[in-house]
């Protein structure tokens with residue numbers, strides 16, 4: 001059977017993760033960390049494209065790896081209109097919507113653009129798998145208290161589905177048979193109610209919902225944000241950047257690195273301890289609310305993402321939410337393996353790649369005239 005060379009690309013808010021596979025066998029991987037200073041010079045997310053591309057090529061060269069002969073470039077995706085879960089072929093329309101940041105501005109918007117750049121240079125095909133804009137929300141989850149503003153689906157879908165599948169298999173069960181609350185705790189944080197394989201409600205971590213994260217504000221009372229917006233101190237772009245890239249731990253104490261935060265706490269920094277515990281507290285409250293969405297019928301609460309390496313954070317969350325269901329820690333992410341596996345399913349004809357049409361999964365309710373601006 002022919003084997004396939006697959007390169008996976010995962011630009012996050014604090015890192016660019018890359019991995020090279022021969023079929024599903026990992027050949028090489030690297031988590032390229034970006035300091036706050038490195039990224040601060042880019043006023044727009046799209047301005048980071050060349051920087052992230054060059055750094056990927058530099059690391060590959062240093063490690064003696066080449067992208068020649070790659071069959072598929074698979075980017076984590078994001079930024080475009082909502083889609084069903086699965087593998088999608090990257091096309092011009094998707095590239096345009098990702099560039100425009102239809103779903104908000106986040107480095108994951110660069111993933112499909114980077115995959116496309118590499119295909120142009122080295123050949124092969126470009127895919128994305130379970131991007132953050134996978135939309136499986138139930139109707140009630142979409143509502144806000146304003147008629148033309150709807151909550152959006154913006155989830156670490158790739159990793160959340162993968163850990164859900166792996167957890168289910170560890171219990172000799174199927175993901176599609178379980179109710180789970182999964183919290184991805186990374187640069188961004190999304191907490192999601194998974195009902196029998198569908199992500200029926202989640203915190204929109206790109207557009208200012210859910211818990212604060214190392215670099216995002218999370219939910220803030222609307223009028224406080226309104227006052228900030230009209231204070232004259234910020235342009236719209238500056239305020240968007242503050243809320244989505246420079247808030248959370250970053251705004252409070254100037255760092256996004258969980259390891260450095262833990263060091264500061266060890267050295268007796270009480271402000272560092274306060275913001276650490278505040279983040280944990282907000283995650284716990286979110287877990288409780290998504291358990292309620294599942295009517296308390298929760299098989300397990302799964303903690304994943306880089307912050308789940310922090311043992312004290314995991315212990316605190318166990319103490320606060322363990323009454324709901326067993327709390328399982330699956331630190332880090334399985335995103336690179338999931339991206340490669342997606343491409344492999346297409347090559348082996350086990351799945352068909354979806355075409356991106358630019359038509360959002362959800363088009364609004366038929367009982368009111370929805371502003372499309374707010375729905376997808």
Ligand SMILES: Nc1ncnc2c1ncn2[C@@H]1O[C@H](COP(=O)(O)OP(=O)(O)O)[C@@H](O)[C@H]1O
Pocket residue numbers: 012013014015185186187188214256257258259260262305306307308309310332333
């Ligand atoms: N051992 C650890 N202890 C505490 N925090 C950690 C550890 N390892 C990674 N982190 C933190 O996890 C966060 C990054 O998580 P990750 O899921 O890789 O995020 P992203 O993909 O958003 O960049 C950073 O704040 C990083 O410092």
Ligand SMILES: CCCC(=O)OP(=O)(O)O
Pocket residue numbers: 011012013014078106108132154155156157186187188189190205206
């Ligand atoms: C769900 C959107 C992607 C995201 O938040 O990723 P990071 O945690 O890497 O910022």
